[in-house]
Amino acid sequence: MDVKRKVDIIRVNPDEWTGGTPAEKAPDPDLGHDLIAAARYTSADFMQKEWDHIWSKVWLLGGRSDDIKEPGDYICTEIGKESILIVRQHDGSVKGFYNVCLHRGNKLRPEGLGNAEEFRCMYHHWAYDLDGQITKIPDLDTFPQGGPTCGRIPEVKVAEWGSFVWFTLNPDPEPLEDYLDPIPQHLAPYHFERMAWTRDITVEWDCNWKASIDAFNESYHVQGIHPQLKWYLDDINIQIDCYERHSRYLIPFATVSPRVVLPSAIPPAIAEIMIKAGMDPADYDGRVSDIRRDVQKFMRANGKARGKDYSELNDDQLTDDYHYLIFPNVTLNTHADDLMLFRQRPHPTDPDKMFYDIWMFELVPEGEEWPERPPHRLFKHGDKSIGQVLDQDAFNLPTVQKGMHSSAFQGLWLSDQELRIRHFHRVISDYIYGHNGPGEGDI
Amino acid sequence: MDLGLSGKKALVIGGARGIGFAVAELLAREGCDVAITARSEDSVKEAVANLRKYGTNVIGSPVNVMKAEEYKAWLTDIIEQLGGCDVLVPITSAGGGVGSEKYWTRAFEVDVMGPVRAAEAVLPGMTERGSGSIVLIATTSAGEAMGGPQAYNAMKASLVTWGKQMALTHGKDGIRVNVVSPGPVEFEGGNWDMIKGTMEKFYNSLIRQQPTGRFGTPEEIARAIVFLASPAANWCNGSHLVVDGGFTNRTHF
Numbered sequence: 142m143d144v145k146r147k148v149d150i151i152r153v154n155p156d157e158w159t160g161g162t163p164a165e166k167a168p169d170p171d172l173g174h175d176l177i178a179a180a181r182y183t184s185a186d187f188m189q190k191e192w193d194h195i196w197s198k199v200w201l202l203g204g205r206s207d208d209i210k211e212p213g214d215y216i217c218t219e220i221g222k223e224s225i226l227i228v229r230q231h232d233g234s235v236k237g238f239y240n241v242c243l244h245r246g247n248k249l250r251p252e253g254l255g256n257a258e259e260f261r262c263m264y265h266h267w268a269y270d271l272d273g274q275i276t277k278i279p280d281l282d283t284f285p286q287g288g289p290t291c292g293r294i295p296e297v298k299v300a301e302w303g304s305f306v307w308f309t310l311n312p313d314p315e316p317l318e319d320y321l322d323p324i325p326q327h328l329a330p331y332h333f334e335r336m337a338w339t340r341d342i343t344v345e346w347d348c349n350w351k352a353s354i355d356a357f358n359e360s361y362h363v364q365g366i367h368p369q370l371k372w373y374l375d376d377i378n379i380q381i382d383c384y385e386r387h388s389r390y391l392i393p394f395a396t397v398s399p400r401v402v403l404p405s406a407i408p409p410a411i412a413e414i415m416i417k418a419g420m421d422p423a424d425y426d427g428r429v430s431d432i433r434r435d436v437q438k439f440m441r442a443n444g445k446a447r448g449k450d451y452s453e454l455n456d457d458q459l460t461d462d463y464h465y466l467i468f469p470n471v472t473l474n475t476h477a478d479d480l481m482l483f484r485q486r487p488h489p490t491d492p493d494k495m496f497y498d499i500w501m502f503e504l505v506p507e508g509e510e511w512p513e514r515p516p517h518r519l520f521k522h523g524d525k526s527i528g529q530v531l532d533q534d535a536f537n538l539p540t541v542q543k544g545m546h547s548s549a550f551q552g553l554w555l556s557d558q559e560l561r562i563r564h565f566h567r568v569i570s571d572y573i574y575g576h577n578g579p580g581e582g583d584i
Numbered sequence: 585m586d587l588g589l590s591g592k593k594a595l596v597i598g599g600a601r602g603i604g605f606a607v608a609e610l611l612a613r614e615g616c617d618v619a620i621t622a623r624s625e626d627s628v629k630e631a632v633a634n635l636r637k638y639g640t641n642v643i644g645s646p647v648n649v650m651k652a653e654e655y656k657a658w659l660t661d662i663i664e665q666l667g668g669c670d671v672l673v674p675i676t677s678a679g680g681g682v683g684s685e686k687y688w689t690r691a692f693e694v695d696v697m698g699p700v701r702a703a704e705a706v707l708p709g710m711t712e713r714g715s716g717s718i719v720l721i722a723t724t725s726a727g728e729a730m731g732g733p734q735a736y737n738a739m740k741a742s743l744v745t746w747g748k749q750m751a752l753t754h755g756k757d758g759i760r761v762n763v764v765s766p767g768p769v770e771f772e773g774g775n776w777d778m779i780k781g782t783m784e785k786f787y788n789s790l791i792r793q794q795p796t797g798r799f800g801t802p803e804e805i806a807r808a809i810v811f812l813a814s815p816a817a818n819w820c821n822g823s824h825l826v827v828d829g830g831f832t833n834r835t836h837f
Contacts, residue, residue, distance in 0.1 A: 402773030
């Protein structure tokens with residue numbers, strides 16, 4: 142690799158840290174070195190296969206549990222051509238059903254959050270209760286056939302985990318925790334329920350949803366489109382772990398990439414990490430290469446006094462990015478003090494478009510008042526900045542998508558650094574083609 | 585032109601990288617025995633090994649300039665090991681920083697007291713021998729705005745004043761004191777290398793301010809420093825030389 146220095150990253154010993162997030166390296170799967178077909182990103186046929194075998198079958202992230210605290214609070218979210226209502230019930234449980242009136246097909250609610258005593262269609266005032274049961278059909282006596290015999294809008298299975306609410310269009314799904322395994326064990330120590338919303342943004346991007354997943358699934362692009370991050374993280378000494386369908390990598394933060402010569406001055410972005418942890422960079426006597434470890438020690442010693450309980454997190458988790466992909470479409474940058482979550486959703490009809498949801502949360506120190514939830518914002522790529530690093534990713538993706546259509550481009554030519562992309566596509570294949578893999582003519 | 589440095593003993597505080605290393609290298613190449621220091625043992629070892637290729641005696645050990653007593657003891661010791669000091673170039677710096685009051689303490693201890701303590705350590709010997717040369721390193725940021733109001737710029741400015749007064753006081757003993765103010769200098773691992781990578785727009789805006797469209801190199805600054813430090817510059821005393829490739833705007837009347 143093109144490096145200037147050899148860097149030995151101090152990492153937590155997995156054998157000494159049990160009970161929290163497992164730190165051990167998972168054995169790398171042998172996934173070969175074949176091209177990943179570009180058509181997977183452009184073909185309407187493949188998009189339909191994804192719908193039939195993935196989107197309509199797996200558990201999907203719907204929203205945050207604390208957005209639906211009270212009975213009648215609901216989240217209206219969309220996946221593909223479907224719109225789903227996720228509703229807090231009077232008994233505290235959560236239920237879900239399709240967001241559609243059985244009369245003439247009108248949507249009951251627009252996408253977003255709200256509270257309802259009942260869901261009444263605007264068109265002819267058919268009404269449904271919090272569970273999706275029909276409660277009122279005006280002029281019922283003019284329907285000789287009676288009301289819809291099932292008496293309700295078809296249910297969508299819903300479950301809560303990790304302060305988030307999940308749904309699946311599969312009427313006969315495996316339990317959520319089984320589907321997510323081993324993620325719950327990995328992420329429980331972060332206590333996302335102690336974190337509050339700081340950003341809720343959806344951007345329409347001109348690329349396939351998988352191009353966005355790929356952009357966050359490897360660190361090889363740091364030296365390409367995020368050169369400034371070389372003075373913020375180590376993009377070389379990365380631990381990649383592939384599980385059954387999910388995956389992660391562990392990226393050391395608060396350190397300088399082996400790709401550049403170690404500076405004697407503290408890089409500005411690393412100084413920010415120190416300040417956020419409660420340290421004064423002006424008072425720091427160590428070398429730049431010692432900062433990561435010293436921030437960990439400082440946070441361990443001072444977290445409690447600052448109302449932050451890090452007791453379940455290992456030292457690496459205090460600085461590093463433990464980056465997870467929850468198949469198929471949730472990427473999480475998990476940190477001790479915050480969570481940066483991206484949900485990538487396919488466009489209902491166009492494989493060249495997607496919706497990129499940015500959900501950010503910050504740990505609220507104990508005893509401090511929770512900040513007001515920011516309103517959801519929706520815009521198109523390029524209309525507004527979403528921050529330097531994400532802008533760099535976003536700027537690049539439309540040209541990646543265009544190139545996928547080129548007759549000169551057969552598919553993705555992947556390196557070992559991009560193992561998670563290969564794994565992601567293997568899981569997609571498993572869902573679409575079963576364990577025998579793609580057959581003749583399949584991509 | 586013979587600089588007349590052969591056989592001289594030179595002490596470079598902060599000579600493991602950047603301008604300091606370039607100065608130490610040039611001095612060694614000109615035939616000086618050289619002593620250097622830096623914060624970390626590894627960097628000192630590596631620099632000493634590199635400097636020895638010119639065949640003179642090169643020594644070095646780590647010291648934290650912030651720790652006054654440790655630093656003073658180190659100075660006494662290294663001067664003795666070197667066998668005296670004819671040339672002193674104290675270049676070590678705490679660097680810039682805005683916001684915390686601690687930046688002032690650091691800049692004072694490292695950028696000001698670093699050279700002051702080194703000068704105090706070498707002056708008795710130089711006075712006794714009736715010759716010696718000290719070159720202080722300030723910055724163009726002392727004379728023109730750079731990076732907002734900060735301790736680094738103000739503390740470096742004080743070296744220009746102090747250097748002149750030292751020159752007037754010790755000139756009669758054959759000791760010359762001069763000041764060099766470098767403009768922005770770029771080298772791998774240096775601040776401008778990092779700024780190029782992390783704040784590209786700011787970097788480019790300053791590059792446009794350079795008539796030649798680039799920043800200086802450590803070697804270009806070192807040649808000016810080593811000239812002033814050498815007997816060839818024996819009529820330069822109390823001078824302040826700006827070496828910046830035309831970066832600054834002001835005219836020196």
